[in-house]
Amino acid sequence: MKSLNILLICVAVLANGQQGNAQSSDRDIISTSRADQRYASTRGVVQKMLADNPPVLKFRPEMTKAEFSVWRDSMAAAMKQLMRHPQLDVPAPALMKTRQADGYRIEKWESYPLPGSVVPFLVLIPDGIDSEHPAKAAALCIPGFGMTKETLAGQTANDYSLEGDPLEAPGMNAMARQYAERGIVAVAVDNPSAGELSDNGVFDYLNTSRILLEMGWSYLGLASYQDKVILDWMKQQPYIPADRIIASGFSLGTEPMMALGLLDPTIHAFVYNDFLCATRERILVMTKPDSKGNRPFPNSIEHLIPQFLTRFDFPDIVCALAPRPIIFTEGGLDRDFDLVRKAYEISGDTSVVECHHYPKFADSSARAKIDEVPCGVDRQEYFNIVNCDPPSHHFKMPLVHPWLRKLGLAD
Amino acid sequence: MKSLNILLICVAVLANGQQGNAQSSDRDIISTSRADQRYASTRGVVQKMLADNPPVLKFRPEMTKAEFSVWRDSMAAAMKQLMRHPQLDVPAPALMKTRQADGYRIEKWESYPLPGSVVPFLVLIPDGIDSEHPAKAAALCIPGFGMTKETLAGQTANDYSLEGDPLEAPGMNAMARQYAERGIVAVAVDNPSAGELSDNGVFDYLNTSRILLEMGWSYLGLASYQDKVILDWMKQQPYIPADRIIASGFSLGTEPMMALGLLDPTIHAFVYNDFLCATRERILVMTKPDSKGNRPFPNSIEHLIPQFLTRFDFPDIVCALAPRPIIFTEGGLDRDFDLVRKAYEISGDTSVVECHHYPKFADSSARAKIDEVPCGVDRQEYFNIVNCDPPSHHFKMPLVHPWLRKLGLAD
Numbered sequence: 024m025k026s027l028n029i030l031l032i033c034v035a036v037l038a039n040g041q042q043g044n045a046q047s048s049d050r051d052i053i054s055t056s057r058a059d060q061r062y063a064s065t066r067g068v069v070q071k072m073l074a075d076n077p078p079v080l081k082f083r084p085e086m087t088k089a090e091f092s093v094w095r096d097s098m099a100a101a102m103k104q105l106m107r108h109p110q111l112d113v114p115a116p117a118l119m120k121t122r123q124a125d126g127y128r129i130e131k132w133e134s135y136p137l138p139g140s141v142v143p144f145l146v147l148i149p150d151g152i153d154s155e156h157p158a159k160a161a162a163l164c165i166p167g168f169g170m171t172k173e174t175l176a177g178q179t180a181n182d183y184s185l186e187g188d189p190l191e192a193p194g195m196n197a198m199a200r201q202y203a204e205r206g207i208v209a210v211a212v213d214n215p216s217a218g219e220l221s222d223n224g225v226f227d228y229l230n231t232s233r234i235l236l237e238m239g240w241s242y243l244g245l246a247s248y249q250d251k252v253i254l255d256w257m258k259q260q261p262y263i264p265a266d267r268i269i270a271s272g273f274s275l276g277t278e279p280m281m282a283l284g285l286l287d288p289t290i291h292a293f294v295y296n297d298f299l300c301a302t303r304e305r306i307l308v309m310t311k312p313d314s315k316g317n318r319p320f321p322n323s324i325e326h327l328i329p330q331f332l333t334r335f336d337f338p339d340i341v342c343a344l345a346p347r348p349i350i351f352t353e354g355g356l357d358r359d360f361d362l363v364r365k366a367y368e369i370s371g372d373t374s375v376v377e378c379h380h381y382p383k384f385a386d387s388s389a390r391a392k393i394d395e396v397p398c399g400v401d402r403q404e405y406f407n408i409v410n411c412d413p414p415s416h417h418f419k420m421p422l423v424h425p426w427l428r429k430l431g432l433a434d
Numbered sequence: 435m436k437s438l439n440i441l442l443i444c445v446a447v448l449a450n451g452q453q454g455n456a457q458s459s460d461r462d463i464i465s466t467s468r469a470d471q472r473y474a475s476t477r478g479v480v481q482k483m484l485a486d487n488p489p490v491l492k493f494r495p496e497m498t499k500a501e502f503s504v505w506r507d508s509m510a511a512a513m514k515q516l517m518r519h520p521q522l523d524v525p526a527p528a529l530m531k532t533r534q535a536d537g538y539r540i541e542k543w544e545s546y547p548l549p550g551s552v553v554p555f556l557v558l559i560p561d562g563i564d565s566e567h568p569a570k571a572a573a574l575c576i577p578g579f580g581m582t583k584e585t586l587a588g589q590t591a592n593d594y595s596l597e598g599d600p601l602e603a604p605g606m607n608a609m610a611r612q613y614a615e616r617g618i619v620a621v622a623v624d625n626p627s628a629g630e631l632s633d634n635g636v637f638d639y640l641n642t643s644r645i646l647l648e649m650g651w652s653y654l655g656l657a658s659y660q661d662k663v664i665l666d667w668m669k670q671q672p673y674i675p676a677d678r679i680i681a682s683g684f685s686l687g688t689e690p691m692m693a694l695g696l697l698d699p700t701i702h703a704f705v706y707n708d709f710l711c712a713t714r715e716r717i718l719v720m721t722k723p724d725s726k727g728n729r730p731f732p733n734s735i736e737h738l739i740p741q742f743l744t745r746f747d748f749p750d751i752v753c754a755l756a757p758r759p760i761i762f763t764e765g766g767l768d769r770d771f772d773l774v775r776k777a778y779e780i781s782g783d784t785s786v787v788e789c790h791h792y793p794k795f796a797d798s799s800a801r802a803k804i805d806e807v808p809c810g811v812d813r814q815e816y817f818n819i820v821n822c823d824p825p826s827h828h829f830k831m832p833l834v835h836p837w838l839r840k841l842g843l844a845d
Contacts, residue, residue, distance in 0.1 A: 065626040071550045138486075139473055139477075140472055140474075141473065222475045222477040223723070233479050239740050320644065333649055
C-alpha cells in the first residue's frame with residue numbers, strides 16, 4: 024500500500040497547487056485504474072519497486088554520534104563495493120612537459136592507472152611554491168560534462184600539447200587556474216571519454232559507459248579510480264601538504280568527488296559545485312510525458328551505477344563526509360541541506376559546512392519549502408522546484424575563496 | 435600484448451581484402467600510435483579490457499562429456515546469479531476471458547509475478563485438446579522488439595481486450611496462432627514495456643530498463659522472471675504435457691528464451707528465431723565511425739545485463755542447452771554453429787540440432803568462412819559478414835514445423 028500512499032500524496036500536493044508550474048493530468052503521474060492497485064505497465068511496476076525500496080543506508084537525522092560513525096564506515100564500504108577499483112601496482116606518473124605562465128607553472132604529467140592505459144593530467148604550481156615552501160593547500164579539480172582539463176587550467180580546451188599560451192579570458196570554469204592564482208596547487212584531470220581521453224575527438228561517454236557496464240564496471244567506477252591514482256600521487260609530492268587536499272568537483276565532476284570522499288578519508292575538504300540532487304527522487308517524480316507520450320529519461324548512462332540507489336543517494340553521501348569541510352555553491356532543496364547540517368551537527372561542527380543557493384533562489388522567499396517533490400513534473404519544472412537555475416551553472420570561485428580563507432587553506 | 439595481436443590480426447584481415455565491403459582506415463579500428471601501446475582514449479582502454487578478458491565460462495570444444503556436464507551446471511548457476519529472479523510465493527494466474535476462433539480457443543489470463551504487478555498472457559488451445567486429450571506439445575511464445583502477444587496470437591496488435599476477430603491475414607510473425615493451427619497449445623506473452631505492459635501505449639524499453647538497472651536488476655532479468663512464472667503455470671495445466679514444452683523466441687524474445695533454457699532444465703526444446711550473434715565480438719568489431727566520428731552503439735540498454743559478458747556469450751549459452759533439441763532458423767556464422775554441433779556431439783546426439791540460414795546465405799558459397807570477424811565495420815557490414823539479412827527477419831514456421839514433426843511434437 025506504500026506506493027498507493029505515495030501516489031495519493033503526489034496527487035494531493037498537485038491538487039493543492041503547491042507547485043504553480045506543475046499542471047497535473049492523469050498521464051503526468053504513474054497511476055493504475057485497477058481496484059487491486061496492480062500495474063500492467065512495466066513503468067508502473069518499476070516505479071513502485073523503486074518507491075518501495077529506499078536506500079538501505081539512508082542518513083537518519085536521529086543518529087547518535089557513535090551510530091553516525093558506524094554508519095559512515097558502512098557508507099565507505101558500500102562505495103568501495105560499488106566502485107570496484109582494481110588493486111594494481113601502478114607505474115609512477117611521469118613528467119612530460121613544463122611551461123611557465125604568469126604567476127604559476129603548468130606541468131603536464133602522465134599516469135598509468137590500468138594496463139594499456141595512459142591518463143595525462145595537468146599540475147598548476149604557483150610561483151614560489153616548492154618542496155621547501157609547500158603550498159597551504161592543493162586542489163584536485165574534476166571537470167563537468169563536455170569539459171577538459173585544459174579548460175580548467177585556463178588553456179585552449181583541445182590544446183592537449185600545451186602549445187598555446189594561457190587564454191586571456193579563460194572563463195569562469197577555469198577552476199584550476201583560479202586556485203593557482205590564489206596560491207593553491209591545482210591538479211586538473213579529464214573525465215573518461217573526454218578531452219585527451221576522447222575517441223579521436225569524439226567525447227563518447229555513452230559507448231564507453233556501455234562497454235564498462237557490460238563488464239560489470241561503470242563510468243563512475245573508472246573515473247573515480249583514475250582520479251584516485253592521481254590523488255595518491257599528489258600526496259607524495261613534497262610541495263603539496265598531503266593533509267590539506269581539497270577535492271573540487273564541477274557538475275559531472277561532483278560524482279567522482281563524492282566517491283573519492285567516501286573512499287579516501289585523507290581528503291581534507293570538498294567543493295561541491297552543482298545543485299545537490301536527490302537522484303532517486305528525481306527519477307520518481309520526473310514523469311510528465313512529452314507530446315509523444317515519452318516520459319523524461321533520467322540522465323545518460325555515464326551516471327548509471329547498477330545498485331547505487333539501493334545503497335544511498337547523493338544527499339546521504341555528502342552527509343557521510345562530515346565532519347570534513349564542504350561548500351555547496353549551487354544550492355538545492357533546503358530539506359536536503361537541513362539534513363547535511365544535521366550530519367555536521369551530529370559529528371560535532373556545523374561551522375565547516377556552507378550552503379549557497381543560485382542567485383535566482385538566494386532569497387529564501389524564492390524557495391518553496393517542500394518535503395517531497397511532487398510527481399508528474401518535467402525536467403524544467405523539476406529544476407525550478409529544486410531551486411536549480413541551469414543558465415547560471417558555472418564554477419563559483421567568489422564563494423569558494425572566502426570559505427578557503429576562513430579554513431586557513433588560502434590567503 | 436594480446437590486444438596488439440588482435441589489432442594486427444584485424445588489420446591483416448582487412449588488408450587481405452577478405453571482406454569486400456569493409457574498407458579499412460586508421461579511424462575505423464581502435465588503435466594507438468604510442469610506442470608503449472597504451473591508449474589515452476577511454477574507448478581504447480575499455481576495448482582492450484573487453485578483448486583481454488574473454489568470458490570465464492566460454493564453451494571449450496575439447497571438453498569431455500563429464501566436463502561438459504559440470505560446465506553446464508556452472509552456466510546455469512551463473513545465469514541464475516545474473517537474472518536475479520526473486521523468490522516469491524506468487525498468486526495463481528486467473529482466467530479473464532475466453533473467445534472461440536476457427537479451430538482453436540483463445541483464453542486471456544493474468545499472472546501476478548510481483549507485488550503490485552499484473553502480467554496478462556494469452557493461451558491458444560486447439561479444438562479437441564482438453565485434460566482428457568492433452569496436446570502433443572505446448573509452446574511458450576516470446577515476441578520481438580515492438581511486438582505484442584496479440585501479434586503472436588494473430589489478433590490486432592493493440593486489441594488487448596480481444597474484442598476484434600482474429601485477423602484474416604495475421605502475417606508471418608503470428609507464431610502462437612501458427613502453433614495452435616498445428617495442434618500445439620501456444621502461450622503468448624508480452625515482453626516488459628511492450629503492448630499491454632507499455633506505459634499508456636509508449637513502449638518505453640529504455641526508461642524501464644534504466645530504472646531496473648539502477649536497482650541492480652535488468653530488463654532481461656525481469657522479462658525472464660515474468661516468463662518463468664507463466665512457464666511454471668503451463669506445467670500445471672492438465673492439457674499441457676509438462677515434459678514437452680517448447681520455448682520459442684523471436685528476435686529480442688530469444689534472450690529470455692536462452693535465460694529460461696539455462697534456468698529451467700525441464701524445457702524440452704527450443705526455437706531460436708534470430709541469427710545467432712556473438713554479442714561480445716560484435717561490440718569489439720563494430721567500430722567504424724559515422725560521418726560525425728561516432729562509432730556504432732552496440733544496441734539499446736534493454737540488452738544490457740551488467741557482467742553478462744564476463745560469464746558467457748550467446749553461442750556459449752546455446753551450447754549449454756545440449757542435448758535438448760534446438761532449431762536455428764536465421765543462421766549466423768558457420769564458426770558458431772560448428773561449436774553448437776560440437777556441444778551436441780559431446781552430449782551425445784547431433785540429430786536434434788538444426789541450423790538454417792537466411793535464404794540469401796543458404797548456399798554455403800554465399801557465406802564467408804571466417805574465424806574472427808574483422809574490426810572496423812559498421813552495423814550493415816557486420817550483418818553482412820555474419821550472414822544476417824535483416825529484411826528477411828520474421829518467424830519461420832516452414833522450417834520449424836517439419837522439425838517439430840521429426841521430434842514427434844506435432845502432426
